[in-house]
Amino acid sequence: MNYQIPDINLKALFLGSKGENVDLFKEVLLKVVDEHVGWRQNYQPQDLPVITPFDKSSKSFQDTADHVRSVFNVLSSKLRSESLPWHSAGRFWGHMNSETLMPAIIAYTAAMLWNGNNVAYESSPGTSQMEEEVGHEIAKLMSYKAGESWGHICADGSIANLEGLWYARNIKSLPLAIKEVAPEYVEGKSEWELLNMSTEEIMELTEKLADRMDEIKDKSARSGQNLQKLGKWLIPQTKHYSWLKAGDIIGIGLDQVEAIDVDSEYRMDINKLEKRIRELAEQKIPVLGVVGVVGSTEEGQIDHIDKIIELREKLAKEGIYYYVHIDAAYGGYARAIFLDENDEFIEYNKIDEVYKKYNIFTDMKLKDEWLTEDIYNAFKAISKAESVTIDPHKMGYIPYSAGAIAIRDIRMRESISYFATYVFEKGADIPALLGAYILEGSKAGATAAAVWTAHKVLPLNVTGFGKLMGASIEGAYRFYNFLKNKKFNVDGRIIELHPLTKPDFNMVDYVFNEEGNTDLVRMNKLNHDFFDYASYVKGGLYSNEFITSHTDFAIPDYGNSPLEFVKSLGFTDQEWDRAGKVTILRACALSPYAHDAATFEEYAEKIEKAMQEKLEKIYMYEMNE
């Protein structure tokens, strides 16, 4: 069925900073519970209830029920005393967490009552169909071609990244396997040429060799052979530890995982990427693949995906090819802000028009501040990558755990698939055993229901998720502008706030520094102390009036990419080498409310006051030693 999408009011989609929408939440929740119970009652209505009134009035039943109530008193107390108030409309500017979509929470609960396991269609027809639909929606979000692409839900982004690397590894090894099994199909090609065939060429071969694929797969990387021949897996220097784990687990090994420096905007340096690939080529070392990051974990920055793709096109003419995986775990949903009501990528010069039509920003000046052609081009080029990680539990505003992966070419599935005879039914469009096509096995149908519902409520374009993305980016820019040039006076000392970079997306990194301070170690201590007071460490949770998170950019991980920023604060090169790192405060601006000028202003005052109080405590208790 088609839904008429109304003018979406985001405030109707969240429980609310103060639980304002609890009535709507309970209304829909209780309706689905009642509908579920009605369904149970009317399955074979001639069967009588197995739990009788006499059972229910028995002492053991009453005692067991009271035992359950007692356990819930403890659970509720623990949750209320040891959880974070990220639901606040303006006091939580920390970890990547926020309100999640009320419809997703309710849908999860509803589907949990039926407890489908999407590993097998047989045990979850409804939610398996939803997962298939969600997979195609995510593929379409990447502008992958309908009918030729695919996607599915994963436990999380680390698993999706691992699966992306699994695809790359197995696909890259296929030409060597074909050479063993059906050499006539790759006649005349050298090993170097085999290891530099494009994914497209390889997929065409697998189609031609369809009836020999079992034999070929037996000789592919899954056999354990040739892993070291496949070459290097190149990731940005801001390397997320999930990529180290993935390189370890998948067996290519960390010796094959190399980091490419980032620039002072924390985006992969494309010149260095090209230089490294050429150096490797000279040594006849292939590149297994390149990871482009859309929304880096610590900075929210966006790699030049377009340039990674352009470089591939350029090098292809010289016989060099690499797989491209996009780690858009964080930023993937933001592609919705570039798709019009027909899911077409909006032309750059039409963006303002479309955004005005759909009220994507309340203040278009903030949009102008944010959107550069760089960012636009990076998002656009994702459609050329082989695979993409995208986490519904991040910018999809779905509760944990919900990751996902999309692949450009559905034929790629063959390279990693297993078939278990006992659950396969032929000819179905939906895998009878999804577990044979993916890394995981059993998986909650409820997750699919939650994501499916969210995508129905908010389509993956400017009419839906685009609006939520806009709100979050606008909120981030309000916070960013609030930080710029902000000063505090603590007992005569002037403490200044400095944002790290102009955000590519909705994460705002920043530091406090004393005016005139030239001691980087001291600045790091100030920011670490601030984190302590603005987190569970010393600030408490429920009583805390401003919460943030922190990170360290240390030389072993970041090289000199932070140096430009550090110097802009007045520190010397020597000081950077001496300190060896810069401690950064980090705000993921996910609130669906803070884009509103009045709301933000109201909280800006409170944040400023809370920061002042924390700084005063720090200077009283921590910085005087």
Added chain:
Amino acid sequence: MNYQIPDINLKALFLGSKGENVDLFKEVLLKVVDEHVGWRQNYQPQDLPVITPFDKSSKSFQDTADHVRSVFNVLSSKLRSESLPWHSAGRFWGHMNSETLMPAIIAYTAAMLWNGNNVAYESSPGTSQMEEEVGHEIAKLMSYKAGESWGHICADGSIANLEGLWYARNIKSLPLAIKEVAPEYVEGKSEWELLNMSTEEIMELTEKLADRMDEIKDKSARSGQNLQKLGKWLIPQTKHYSWLKAGDIIGIGLDQVEAIDVDSEYRMDINKLEKRIRELAEQKIPVLGVVGVVGSTEEGQIDHIDKIIELREKLAKEGIYYYVHIDAAYGGYARAIFLDENDEFIEYNKIDEVYKKYNIFTDMKLKDEWLTEDIYNAFKAISKAESVTIDPHKMGYIPYSAGAIAIRDIRMRESISYFATYVFEKGADIPALLGAYILEGSKAGATAAAVWTAHKVLPLNVTGFGKLMGASIEGAYRFYNFLKNKKFNVDGRIIELHPLTKPDFNMVDYVFNEEGNTDLVRMNKLNHDFFDYASYVKGGLYSNEFITSHTDFAIPDYGNSPLEFVKSLGFTDQEWDRAGKVTILRACALSPYAHDAATFEEYAEKIEKAMQEKLEKIYMYEMNE
């Protein structure tokens, strides 16, 4: 806090075949929702609601709310028309699914409102503590020593198995890495000896070399080196496809994964295991590890874990050592039936006494039929294995997705761990970044809350989960006895029911056959047709009066292990070779109600009638060609 565990009445813990406990469900659910909302309201009560009455009465809000309601009408309809009635007290005897624990469903929903991400303590203090507690509970369930062991929740059993293999691979490679980095610690050992060091010996070395472990780990299997040297990963012939995927993903390759034949009880043949290990040793090929299965996916059978361990002890004297991983994804929780109120493994001759005290079986004759010393010894010996997969979403009666892994020696974590500087706080008992110690990254705090709550309601011993395990085994034996010698008359043809084996646990496999039929292909067709009519394929879901699942035991996967059964039905060896497989019907007996004699008898009549009707349809429409 300590809970006084009352005499548990299982009927108070499930929503009920007809939703009988919907009042209790709503009472507890709404209480936690209200408590959550109260918490939101009282976090900084001076902050006003961000969603105002004017917002709520606006047209766009009303339209958006109506849009949400419309989407839920579709969701609810899809769930009700495309889901399985496994909640029925006696009509669902199929896939591994059933009612799940009401407290787990509510706890999941409650915790989802706070949406903790257990990847990092900072963003989920409450649920991270719960996961740590659950991990230790699961380790204790395996009789791993408190303080020395550990465990955590995974997405599912496939991921836990992959993590187990990751542990084995990386640990096994450490002595070779130590030889490179600190040869003095393994002086005089040959490569064969290095590859046959026990996990205990290796862990002691890692402790001695604690400050050089980063360097050593860099040379371990995570580097990508030596993977082929580590030897064979031996699994039972009933090999679950998750082990093929794991061998592929982890990079040792399928060439290193070998299946050991099972006997006619579908348990790994220990003589063949020993023979194969000795053959490999003669060729100087080490054994990376052996997988023992506790609850095979298709038969519910339990490998002789005690004999796998005894064999290891015997071979250790000859310088051969292998890692043991237990795949107890299915059967792991059943260990609770062997632990007394103090979590001690019950002596074999005390079992009846304890079971009577805690009403573990309503009919001790069925317990006698089930429990052999074989099964007892297998469960007991799990404590000697290095790691165990156990799925809360199977016999823990937790909604999907909730897998778990326990490790005997917490020091093993070092072999797979990563540290990301930005989230580590020193000295904490609980990893600041759990994601650095496990395969996955982001993970739902809600899952931990659900499992934690279930373990508080039902402790992992005879006072709690043991009782639920007993109910399920007793239900399985009632079904097993019902099938034995059952005959149907369809138009003068006699159709007999034959169970496959005496169940080791709670799964009952069975076949229909015509009296006097000597055509195995015909019997296979009969059973496949029966499945079609007893499933979504032709039987419908909501209207179906008896639902089961099926599997094929084919020669490429099972060899001749089904031959004894096939011959007992009167088929010849030639017929077995001709058909190449036997199609089996498969019932996971998980219902928490069917152990009760009166309940089972009531449904036995209905099942018999439904079977008769299905057979009549089959003979009318399918078997007459």
